[in-house]
Amino acid sequence: MTRSDDVIHAAEEVATILEACGVGAVVIEGGLATADTVIRSGSRLRIVPLPHLVALKLYAGGMKSRADIVELLSRNPDVDMAEIRELCDRWRLRGLDGLIAEAAGGE
Numbered sequence: 032m033t034r035s036d037d038v039i040h041a042a043e044e045v046a047t048i049l050e051a052c053g054v055g056a057v058v059i060e061g062g063l064a065t066a067d068t069v070i071r072s073g074s075r076l077r078i079v080p081l082p083h084l085v086a087l088k089l090y091a092g093g094m095k096s097r098a099d100i101v102e103l104l105s106r107n108p109d110v111d112m113a114e115i116r117e118l119c120d121r122w123r124l125r126g127l128d129g130l131i132a133e134a135a136g137g138e
Contacts, residue, residue: 082111
């Protein structure tokens with residue numbers, strides 16, 4: 032079994048465990064599937080792309096996650112907002128528009 036196989040297997044296990052959570056498993060699977068940047072060569076740890084991180088934080092909810100989203104968006108003004116919106120719409124996540132406005136200084 033290769034390290035890639037290990038990562039895929041781990042992602043499948045996470046998805047199986049969280050399947051009962053409904054959309055949560057889909058959001059997490061989506062983030063894992065696109066996490067192709069590694070911390071260092073040979074590491075199994077992957078970095079989730081920013082649009083998926085925003086979606087994961089929006090799914091998690093809570094004041095800290097919402098504050099993190101505002102911070103992420105305000106520090107990354109060139110991020111593809113259409114991609115973030117599409118992900119959140121696909122996974123039926125709500126509340127993004129207000130956070131975008133807050134990150135832009137609108138609220």
